[in-house]
Every structure is written in structure tokens, then in C-alpha cells.
Amino acid sequence: MHIVSRILVSVAALTAFTAGAEPASETAQEEPRTNTAVVDGADAAKKADPIVCERIQQIGSLLRSKKVCMHKSEWDEQRRSDRANIERSQVQRGLQPAG
Structure with a gap:
């Protein structure tokens, strides 16, 4: 009987908490609507600069990449x-005295 009363109190507290939280959830739903322009701009930037994947072979191995x-x-x-870096190393190699 004591457990049932605890469950009822918990349900009542949860109901009161969610009833008080409903206005906050409505404002939370309004925020993404105002931010859709920002999200659309980010999507446009992602489309302009797509992610490209390449396989890079490891030096010294014919199979590993x-x-x-x-x-x-x-x-x-x-x-x-x-x-x-390649050009810099080629220029520096030419500047070293022959030895």
C-alpha cells in the first residue's frame, strides 16, 4: 500500500512538471523555425564544399592503405x-655546397 502511494505521488509530480514545462517546449519549437535560415545557409556551404574521401597508400606497403x-x-x-614543401626542399638542395 505504501508503494502504491509513492507511485501516485511520483505520477502527480511528473504530471505537474510536464504541465509546467509545456510553455518552454513551445518556445523551444519556435526557435528552430527562426534558425532555419542559418541551417539552410550551412547546408549551402556544405554543398559548396563537399567532403571527399580518398585512399592513401602507406609508404613501404603494396597492400595497406x-x-x-x-x-x-x-x-x-x-x-x-x-x-x-617539395619546392622548398628542391631549392635548398640546390643551395648546398657540393661536398
Whole structure:
């Protein structure tokens, strides 16, 4: 009998809590409506800069490779950086005295 009264009190408290929380949930539903423009803008940016996945072979192995996924702009930046490092090493090699 004591357990039943605890359950009834818990249900009453839960009902009161959810009744008091309904106006907050309505405002929470209104917020995403105002933020849809921001979400649509983010979707447009994602479409403009899609994620591209490439398989990169590990050096020294013919079979091992790993899949790397980055945004297209990140791949472009990576390639630019790699190219700059190659050019820098080629220039420095030419500047070293023959020994």
C-alpha cells in the first residue's frame, strides 16, 4: 500500500512538471523555425564544399592503405602545402655546397 502511494505521488509530480514545462517546449519549437535560415545557409556551404574521401597508400606497403576524408577546400590546402614543401626542399638542395 505504501508503494502504491509513492507511485501516485511520483505520477502527480511528473504530471505537474510536464504541465509546467509545456510553455518552454513551445518556445523551444519556435526557435528552430527562426534558425532555419542559418541551417539552410550551412547546408549551402556544405554543398559548396563537399567532403571527399580518398585512399592513401602507406609508404613501404603494396597492400595497406587508409581512407582519409576531408572537405574539398582542406584537400586543396593540403596539396598546396605539400607542393610548397617539395619546392622548398628542391631549392635548398640546390643551395648546398657540393661536398
